[in-house]
Amino acid sequence: MTNKKILAVASAGGHLVQLLRLTPAFIDHKVHWVSTSITQPKEIHVDSYHMVREASMWNKYGLAIMAFQIFWLVIRLRPDVVISTGAAPGYFALVFGKIIGARTIWIDSIANSEELSLAGRKSKLWADYWFTQWPELSNENGPHFIGSVI
């Protein structure tokens, strides 16, 4: 198996807690973590942690800065795989990841049990693998059901 470079992206809080639960899937690879938390959780080594500005999908100014920070990280790190559980930072990582030819994976947060998140809906265009954690939300044309992080 060849080692891949993975960019794992999630905003601080519930999104990051969910992404960290998937860590064993990354074990043979080099992982760079991106989040909005000032300090990284204890599971992440400080050298592989990159902080970006916090901004929701409704804050255009903050989003522009966050998008640029993520653009720069993607250009600099050149990941083979980009994976996110949401929200806004994950969306941008998928966009720029897709443009440089990385394999892109979106897993919508388990908090969205009745409809996909806004970032999740927007990421459809950029995700090679577009997943939901709720079977009721899955569809033949995506998102597909992958199971849940619990």
Place this chain on the structure above:
Amino acid sequence: MIFVTVGTQLPFDRLIKVIDFWAKDSNSNVYAQTGPTDTIYTNIECVKYLQQSHFEKYFTDAEVIIAHAGMGSILNALTCGKPIILMPRLASLGEHRNDHQVATAQRFENVDGIFVAWDEEQLLDYLRKIIDQNLTVKTSKISEYASSDILDKLKNIISK
């Protein structure tokens, strides 16, 4: 120690006010992470934001957790095997952009150790029963990582 957390993005004074009111007549030691609010609380110890490492410590040390119905709070409580009292944020009161927390609370309401307070009165009732009267409650504990099923699917996608 009772740990209260409402996430970092939005205030949730409706929840904290009930806890502050209850704490006046309770012997419990309450530590609350309140998010961006200017309301002053007099009966509980408050901090707006917590560093990640402190956050982990309070979850580990708490006997009971009280939180908004956010997935981070729920998953952390389940991983620590701690009882958690949830009150969902309501879009109609401007507490969030939509009602996904209501849906989350409904989905997790029947899990052992998760108690959903649908209004302030029910929250007060839970605080008195579970904390003051020290009611014995069943809790659920989940492993630190997702199931091998989803992990295997991801491993395959990553290695392709």
